[in-house]
Amino acid sequence: MATVKLPTQLRDAAGGASQAQAPGSTVGEVLEALYGEHGELRERLSDGDGGLRRFVNVYLGGEDIRFLDGLDTKVGESDEVTILPAVAGG
Amino acid sequence: MPADALKCKECSTTYPLEARYVCDRCFGPLEVAYRPPESSAAELKRRIQAGPHTLWRYADFLPLEGSPRAALPTGWTPLVRADRLAERLGLGELWVKNETANPTHSFKDRVVSVALARAQELGFHTIACASTGNLANAVAAHAAAAGLPAYVLIPADLEEPKILATGAYGANVVAIKGNYDAVNRLCTELAGERDDWAFVNVNLRPYYAEGSKTLAFEVAEQLGWELPDRVVAPVASGSLFTKLARAFQEWIDCGLLKGELPKMNGAQAQGCSPVAQAFEAGTAICRPVKPDTIAKSLAIGNPADGPYAVELAQRTGGSVDAVTDDEIRAGIRLLAETTGIFTETAGGVTTATLAKLAERGDIDASERVVLCITGDGLKTIDVVRGSFEIAEIEPKLSDFEAAVSGFASTAAAA
Numbered sequence: 001m002a003t004v005k006l007p008t009q010l011r012d013a014a015g016g017a018s019q020a021q022a023p024g025s026t027v028g029e030v031l032e033a034l035y036g037e038h039g040e041l042r043e044r045l046s047d048g049d050g051g052l053r054r055f056v057n058v059y060l061g062g063e064d065i066r067f068l069d070g071l072d073t074k075v076g077e078s079d080e081v082t083i084l085p086a087v088a089g090g
Numbered sequence: 091m092p093a094d095a096l097k098c099k100e101c102s103t104t105y106p107l108e109a110r111y112v113c114d115r116c117f118g119p120l121e122v123a124y125r126p127p128e129s130s131a132a133e134l135k136r137r138i139q140a141g142p143h144t145l146w147r148y149a150d151f152l153p154l155e156g157s158p159r160a161a162l163p164t165g166w167t168p169l170v171r172a173d174r175l176a177e178r179l180g181l182g183e184l185w186v187k188n189e190t191a192n193p194t195h196s197f198k199d200r201v202v203s204v205a206l207a208r209a210q211e212l213g214f215h216t217i218a219c220a221s222t223g224n225l226a227n228a229v230a231a232h233a234a235a236a237g238l239p240a241y242v243l244i245p246a247d248l249e250e251p252k253i254l255a256t257g258a259y260g261a262n263v264v265a266i267k268g269n270y271d272a273v274n275r276l277c278t279e280l281a282g283e284r285d286d287w288a289f290v291n292v293n294l295r296p297y298y299a300e301g302s303k304t305l306a307f308e309v310a311e312q313l314g315w316e317l318p319d320r321v322v323a324p325v326a327s328g329s330l331f332t333k334l335a336r337a338f339q340e341w342i343d344c345g346l347l348k349g350e351l352p353k354m355n356g357a358q359a360q361g362c363s364p365v366a367q368a369f370e371a372g373t374a375i376c377r378p379v380k381p382d383t384i385a386k387s388l389a390i391g392n393p394a395d396g397p398y399a400v401e402l403a404q405r406t407g408g409s410v411d412a413v414t415d416d417e418i419r420a421g422i423r424l425l426a427e428t429t430g431i432f433t434e435t436a437g438g439v440t441t442a443t444l445a446k447l448a449e450r451g452d453i454d455a456s457e458r459v460v461l462c463i464t465g466d467g468l469k470t471i472d473v474v475r476g477s478f479e480i481a482e483i484e485p486k487l488s489d490f491e492a493a494v495s496g497f498a499s500t501a502a503a504a
Contacts, residue, residue, distance in 0.1 A: 009112055044114075044116065053100075055116070055394065056117050057275075062272070066377065084279065086394040087119075
C-alpha cells in the first residue's frame, strides 16, 4: 500500500496522524481510499467534481502529479504520495 | 485601518492574526482583512506625510500591532521620470519605480520588513525563507540587523552574486538540489515540522505579502496622490502583482485616491510563463511548468497566486505577457542606456514587456505608465558579459584616438 504524507492542516481530519497507508493503483484511487477511511478529507481536498481544489498540490515521490498523469498517475506499493498546500513564494 | 483577521481568499473563512497561511477548510491562501479606517482621508494623509521616509509611513495599512521597529530602513525609493525611454518606445508619460534603491537592492526588503516585524510581535526568534535569491538577500540582511539567526533555502543553481550576498550577512545558507518549486515544497513541509521558525514566505506569508502594497502606495504618493493609468510589473508567484492592485484599491476605498484601478500588465519570461500561458488561453488555471530562463528570480513554475494574477489582468484590461531570454537581455540594455538604471533579469523582463506592449499599440500616448524595476543588475551581472566591447590599448595618445574612433557613440557624435 502506498504511504500518504499529510500536511499539518489535514492531520486533525485524519485522527492526528502525519501519514496514512492507502491501497490503490493510481493517485486518484489512493485518495479515494483515504477519503473512505477519513471522510472529512474529501471535503477539504476534492473540488466535488472529480478533481482537486485549486490550491491543493499532490506529489508522487517528490514530483508534482500535474507533470505526470494527474490523478491517473500509477502508484507502486512502496510509493510515497505527499499532499501540500500551494504557497506563493519568491 | 486596523488588521482584523486572516481571511481565506477562496471561501472567506476567518482566522485570528497568527502564524497561519492556509485555510484549513479548503487550502485556499489567507490574506489579512482590515476594518474600515477610523480616520478620515485627510487625517490618514497627514499621518502618512508626517511619517518617516520609509515604508513605515504606511503603517496604517499594514498588519502590525505596535509601531514597527526598522533596523534596516526600507522603501521610499525613487520614482524616476523616464522621458528618453518613453521617446524610444513612442510613449507619453513614463515613470520607473526604482526598487534597486532598497537596502539589499530589491523590493524584497519591503516584504521582509513587514514579515520580520510581525514575526517578532508573534514571539519568533528564528527567521527562514525559500528564495529565488532576492528574498534570500533580504532575509539575511534584515535578520542580521535584528540580531536573529536566519536559515535561507535556495536552489543550488542560483546566480553566484545572490548566494554570496546572502552568506555575507552570516545567514545559514542551504542550497537545495532542485528548482525553486522543489525548495518551496521542502519549506512548506519544514514549516509544518518547525513551527517555532518564522518562514517569511510560508507561515508568515499573509503578513509578508502585505509589504508589497507599500510599493504602490509610494507610487501614488510620488505621483502627487494620483493613480497611474497603467502599471507594468513582473509576475513570479503573482503575489507582488496582485498586491499592487490591492493597495491602489484600498486607497480608492478610503478616499485617498480618486479613479479606477490602473490597467495591470504582468511580465514573465517565456522560459517560465505559466501565468502568461493561462492568460493567453483565457483561463485562470495555471498549469505548472519546469522553468528554463535566465530570469531566475521569476522562475517559479508553480505560481500559487497565478489565478488571481490572471483575473486581475482580465478585470483591469491589462495582460500577462512573456518575453524571450534575448528580449530580456535587450530590455536590461534598453533601460540602462535610457535611464541610467541597471536592472537584474527580472527588470529586463519587465522592460521588454513594456516594449512589447508599446510595439503592439496597446498603450495610448496619453497614458501615464509606471514600470516597476524590482532588482539590481549587479545581482545577475553575468548576463551582460560579452554584451559590449572593451578596447584594450597601450598607454599612447595615438592608440587611444584610434580605439575611440571605433566606438559607436563617437561615430554618432562626429
